[in-house]
Amino acid sequence: MTIEVLLMAGFETLKEYLALHVLMCLVPAFFLAGAVASLFSRESVLRYFGSDAPKCISYSVASVSGVLLAVCSCTVLPLFAGIYKRGAGIGPATTFLFSAPAINLLAIVYTAKILGFDIGAARAVAAVGMSIVIGLVMAMVFRSEDKAKVRAMTLAVENEINPAHQAGLFALLLAILVLGGIIDAWMWRGLVLGPLVILTVYVSVKWFDDEQIHDWMYETWDLTKKIFPLLLVGVFFAGMILQLLPSDLVVRFVGGNSVQSNLVASVAAALMYFATLTEVPIIDSLMKLGMGSGPVLAMLLAGPALSLPNMIVIGRVVGLKKATVYIILTAIMATIAGFVAGNILWR
Amino acid sequence: MDVIVKVFGSEPPCAKCKMAHDVARKVQEKIGEGIVVEKYSAFSEEGDKYGIMMTPTVVVQDEIAVVGKVPSEKKLEEIIRSKMKGD
Numbered sequence: 381m382t383i384e385v386l387l388m389a390g391f392e393t394l395k396e397y398l399a400l401h402v403l404m405c406l407v408p409a410f411f412l413a414g415a416v417a418s419l420f421s422r423e424s425v426l427r428y429f430g431s432d433a434p435k436c437i438s439y440s441v442a443s444v445s446g447v448l449l450a451v452c453s454c455t456v457l458p459l460f461a462g463i464y465k466r467g468a469g470i471g472p473a474t475t476f477l478f479s480a481p482a483i484n485l486l487a488i489v490y491t492a493k494i495l496g497f498d499i500g501a502a503r504a505v506a507a508v509g510m511s512i513v514i515g516l517v518m519a520m521v522f523r524s525e526d527k528a529k530v531r532a533m534t535l536a537v538e539n540e541i542n543p544a545h546q547a548g549l550f551a552l553l554l555a556i557l558v559l560g561g562i563i564d565a566w567m568w569r570g571l572v573l574g575p576l577v578i579l580t581v582y583v584s585v586k587w588f589d590d591e592q593i594h595d596w597m598y599e600t601w602d603l604t605k606k607i608f609p610l611l612l613v614g615v616f617f618a619g620m621i622l623q624l625l626p627s628d629l630v631v632r633f634v635g636g637n638s639v640q641s642n643l644v645a646s647v648a649a650a651l652m653y654f655a656t657l658t659e660v661p662i663i664d665s666l667m668k669l670g671m672g673s674g675p676v677l678a679m680l681l682a683g684p685a686l687s688l689p690n691m692i693v694i695g696r697v698v699g700l701k702k703a704t705v706y707i708i709l710t711a712i713m714a715t716i717a718g719f720v721a722g723n724i725l726w727r
Numbered sequence: 728m729d730v731i732v733k734v735f736g737s738e739p740p741c742a743k744c745k746m747a748h749d750v751a752r753k754v755q756e757k758i759g760e761g762i763v764v765e766k767y768s769a770f771s772e773e774g775d776k777y778g779i780m781m782t783p784t785v786v787v788q789d790e791i792a793v794v795g796k797v798p799s800e801k802k803l804e805e806i807i808r809s810k811m812k813g814d
Contacts, residue, residue: 418796426780455781455795458737458769462780591799606742693738697770 386620393619394612397661402493404560409489410607412553414600416448416485419592420546425449429467429476438468439475439515443508446480456480457690461697470698471519474706477694478713479511481684486607486657491680493561494660499673502725503680506717510681514709521705545587552580607656614658618665630669637674637722639715645675646714649683650707659683674722682714730788730810732764732803735774737782746797747783754804761811788813 425448427433428441442463449459456477464473481487483504492500556576563569584593634641634648654662663676663683671679686707695703732751736744748766755762767773769782777786781795785803788810792798798806 429780449781455737455741458782459780461770461774462778465775466778466780595796602742689739693770 386623389623390616390619393622393661393665394615397494397615405489405493405557406486408553408557408560409486410604411600412550412557413485413603414598415549415553415596417603418595418599419541419549419588420448429463429472431467431469433468435468435471438472439512442468442472442476442515443479443511444483446476446483446507447485449480457693457697460694464698469519470522470702471515473515473698474518475511475515477706478514478685478710479507481656482507482681484656486603487660487684489557489561490657490660494664495667495676498725499676499680502677502721506677506681506721510713510717514706514713517709518702518706522702541592542587545583548583549580549587552576552583556580610655611657611661614655615661617658618661621662622665622668625666625669627669630666630671634666634671634675634679636672637719637726639719641672641675642678642715642718642722643711645671645718646678646682646711649679649681649714650686650711651688652683653687653689654683656684672722673726674718676718677721678714678718681717682711685710685714729761729763730807732762732807733767733773733777733786734764735767735769735777735779735782735784735786738768738770741782743797744783747785747793750798750800750803751785754800754807757800757804758807758811762807 425441425445428437428445446456449455459480460473460477463476464470467473488500488504491503556573559572559576560569563572584596588596634645649659659680663671663679666679667673667676691703691707694706698706732755734744734748734751736748748764751764755764769779769784777784777791783793783797784791784795785793785798787803787806790810792803792806
């Protein structure tokens with residue numbers, strides 16, 4: 381195989397991914413993520429991670445708050461360390477650590493768009509469910525060490541944005557995102573989305589001041605700038621993988637829905653480093669080569685939650701023993717999720 | 728007495744934490760004397776002291792001023808100046 385063939389394969393895939401319908405879903409998703417990062421009050425969520433918050437609330441909030449808190453993966457580790465050392469402890473901290481990268485808005489939208497709605501939904505549901513199990517197991521194994529912590533964060537930061545306005549904007553942006561994905565005909569898209577976009581612009585100007593809108597646009601652009609180039613590189617590689625990797629190899633190791641395939645997918649994903657969103661095109665290529673749906677889910681769960689660089693930071697924050705248990709537990713849970721979903725949903 | 732501005736950043740380093748530190752340095756240059764800008768890891772003992780959860784976090788004179796975002800120069804300057812007056 382020549383280099384030209386490989387490069388062409390990369391470019392072909394890029395072209396496919398840059399198609400208008402894909403961009404249509406990514407653009408509103410970036411605006412939504414930018415709004416979440418800049419306009420939404422995260423302080424109110426952080427409160428539930430304090431050491432005095434009821435445990436069941438800490439776990440539930442930790443399992444879903446990734447949607448609001450983890451727009452970019454670089455916020456996950458400090459929050460994890462914060463919850464562990466200064467708040468609710470190892471259980472909710474690992475719950476957050478596992479679910480957050482998997483349920484961030486961009487990741488779910490993109491997974492559903494590229495790999496299919498069922499896999500996107502399964503990813504979100506499994507990430508939330510598994511994360512609570514992982515947190516509870518961690519808390520049980522290390523219960524004796526979960527003693528009083530350093531004082532929790534005192535939040536003196538005021539939130540000047542009206543919650544109703546936050547919710548309104550969120551609903552509008554979400555509507556644009558979802559309707560843009562559902563409606564196929566261009567005429568209907570224009571008729572429905574046009575007015576919605578105009579309404580969104582109108583209420584944004586009315587509800588938020590210049591500085592807030594500036595922050596929002598800045599966050600949106602910042603995220604796009606950070607994520608998009610890496611995503612293009614990922615897509616390019618995904619195209620090359622399609623040419624390089626023999627299909628029978630993929631089928632042999634991660635084809636079907638056996639326990640072994642799921643385990644291989646999960647462990648391989650844990651060791652790999654995926655930049656935000658790049659797991660999607662790469663897994664898409666593997667799927668085209670014959671990867672089973674169960675292993676796809678296992679890889680989607682273990683991949684963003686673990687990588688060699690983040691294992692090192694996790695180890696430094698919680699110590700070798702806890703980190704080892706967490707890493708093994710994550711690989712096992714991802715395997716189980718892939719196996720169960722693969723044999724029930726996608727037989 | 729000097730006003731102490733502490734900027735807490737993540738590890739591995741994140742772009743915004745660096746920007747927050749730059750903003751603090753700019754404000755320091757602008758105001759001149761009387762400000763000390765310090766940089767810490769969110770995972771350090773100093774981070775434990777304030778219970779840092781999101782980065783960047785900027786602490787001005789032992790009080791948390793900004794959490795999870797880069798402060799504008801204007802806002803940080805306001806906060807620092809009000810602290811300077813308070814002394």
